[in-house]
Amino acid sequence: MDVRSDAVVLFGVTGDLVSKKLFPALYELTRRGRLPATVLGVARSPWDDQQLVTAARKAVTEAAGEVDEQAFEQLAARLTMISGDYADPATYERLAGALAEARRPLFYLAIPPAVFDAVVAGLAGSGLAERGRVVVEKPFGHDLRSSHELATTLSAAFAPERTFRIDHYLGKEPIEGLFALRFGNRVIEPLWSAEHIAGIQVTVAEKFGTQGRAGFYDKVGAIRDVLQNHVLQVVALLAMEAPADRTRQAFAEAEAEVLRQIKPLTPETTVRGQYAGYGDEPGVAPGSATETFVATRLTIGNKRWAGVPFFLRTGKLLPGTHTEVVVEFKPPRHDLLPGRQEPNLLRLRLGRGDGISVSLQVKRPGPGQATQTVELPVDFDDVLEPRREAYERLLDDAMDADHTRFARQAAIQQEWRIVDPILDRTDGVQPYEPGSWGPDAAQQLVTWHNPA
Numbered sequence: 001m002d003v004r005s006d007a008v009v010l011f012g013v014t015g016d017l018v019s020k021k022l023f024p025a026l027y028e029l030t031r032r033g034r035l036p037a038t039v040l041g042v043a044r045s046p047w048d049d050q051q052l053v054t055a056a057r058k059a060v061t062e063a064a065g066e067v068d069e070q071a072f073e074q075l076a077a078r079l080t081m082i083s084g085d086y087a088d089p090a091t092y093e094r095l096a097g098a099l100a101e102a103r104r105p106l107f108y109l110a111i112p113p114a115v116f117d118a119v120v121a122g123l124a125g126s127g128l129a130e131r132g133r134v135v136v137e138k139p140f141g142h143d144l145r146s147s148h149e150l151a152t153t154l155s156a157a158f159a160p161e162r163t164f165r166i167d168h169y170l171g172k173e174p175i176e177g178l179f180a181l182r183f184g185n186r187v188i189e190p191l192w193s194a195e196h197i198a199g200i201q202v203t204v205a206e207k208f209g210t211q212g213r214a215g216f217y218d219k220v221g222a223i224r225d226v227l228q229n230h231v232l233q234v235v236a237l238l239a240m241e242a243p244a245d246r247t248r249q250a251f252a253e254a255e256a257e258v259l260r261q262i263k264p265l266t267p268e269t270t271v272r273g274q275y276a277g278y279g280d281e282p283g284v285a286p287g288s289a290t291e292t293f294v295a296t297r298l299t300i301g302n303k304r305w306a307g308v309p310f311f312l313r314t315g316k317l318l319p320g321t322h323t324e325v326v327v328e329f330k331p332p333r334h335d336l337l338p339g340r341q342e343p344n345l346l347r348l349r350l351g352r353g354d355g356i357s358v359s360l361q362v363k364r365p366g367p368g369q370a371t372q373t374v375e376l377p378v379d380f381d382d383v384l385e386p387r388r389e390a391y392e393r394l395l396d397d398a399m400d401a402d403h404t405r406f407a408r409q410a411a412i413q414q415e416w417r418i419v420d421p422i423l424d425r426t427d428g429v430q431p432y433e434p435g436s437w438g439p440d441a442a443q444q445l446v447t448w449h450n451p452a
Helices: 016-031 049-064 069-078 089-098 113-125 144-157 173-183 221-239 248-260 390-399 409-422
Strands: 007-011 039-043 079-083 105-109 133-137 163-166 197-205 270-275 293-298 310-315 322-329 345-349 355-363 371-379 429-432
Touching: 007 016, 016 049, 016 069, 016 390, 039 089, 049 069, 049 079, 069 079, 079 089, 089 113, 105 113, 105 390, 113 133, 113 144, 133 144, 133 390, 144 409, 163 390, 173 221, 173 345, 197 221, 221 248, 221 293, 221 310, 221 322, 221 409, 248 409, 293 409
Parallel strands: 007 039, 007 105, 039 079, 105 133, 133 163, 197 310, 270 429
Antiparallel strands: 197 322, 270 293, 293 310, 322 345, 345 355, 355 371
């Protein structure tokens, strides 16, 4: 039976997400012959079809540089614009007319949370939800309570198997590759426990600031924007037990189980920071205590990770843009060599320029057994074929009704539970200079292994 979506509808088509990510993804899907014949854009802006095509060309040119004209013309021929208010039933009547021949449309909600309920209600009221699938973007709520409310709104219109919660991190090849690294290498799996590992550090650093979106960011902050989702998803992939089998359900159960075993974060082991000058940006509330940086210590209450601290940090205007995991191993059991032995480190680069490196101790030339550290690096761009971008993969999966790379409600609820004690605090935010690694207090949590 054919389950692939036969139309794509982009709500919020005039917004940044569509321009920066979704138009380039649709273009790449067109090049591979994976895009259905109908692509509808919906927004309140009074655009016509030509304005939609012009916006798509601009986005594709900026993302791809050189444009395959034949492929773009195929994409342009599919694009149709529908303008209207999200709360107006007439908007959905026009949409239903345009989708009269579509049996399995995919609705992508690239819209602000404030209009989410109106769009879901419009799709349900017009009967379109009954035969469609829906893709929703993070944030999946603002806290645990609102996450439940969002799930209730969605489930009233779309069955769970037709609901796709998209977090682009789960579509990134390097993030997905953590699973293969864990369970595809006999040399790693026996060492992956408290018996051999002293600690794990996860850094998600951004060199840029709010990029003109300070008004939005001020209501969110680093905990909600990155720690609650991206960072905790990396932790789950690092810490989970082996799934019972290869099914998506087994993976979901293993992921949810390790998240349930993570203890809630505490203010006492969390450092919140705000870069100097943030309060002067347009849209930031006077005296705002919103954090642009957070570092924290996480613990997992199970046998595998007993006593192993996970140190997590993320922030804006840091020295570089990096997503990196550093696994620090315990010292050798036998103290047979002179001097202090540096720990073995497994460094996983998960952003652009992804790869892996291992630091080992080797004998330094000369008399005696003095050692020095050497790095064994692998750059994945040198050894692997080109990888597809996350949004292209995720759109493709959603059209195939494949949930593998999408966030699951059970995991999302656990992630909100974990961060709940450090949300919405109005005290303790500490200043830091742009280009630094956050407030001085963050350096007291642990000796960080900074990205190169």
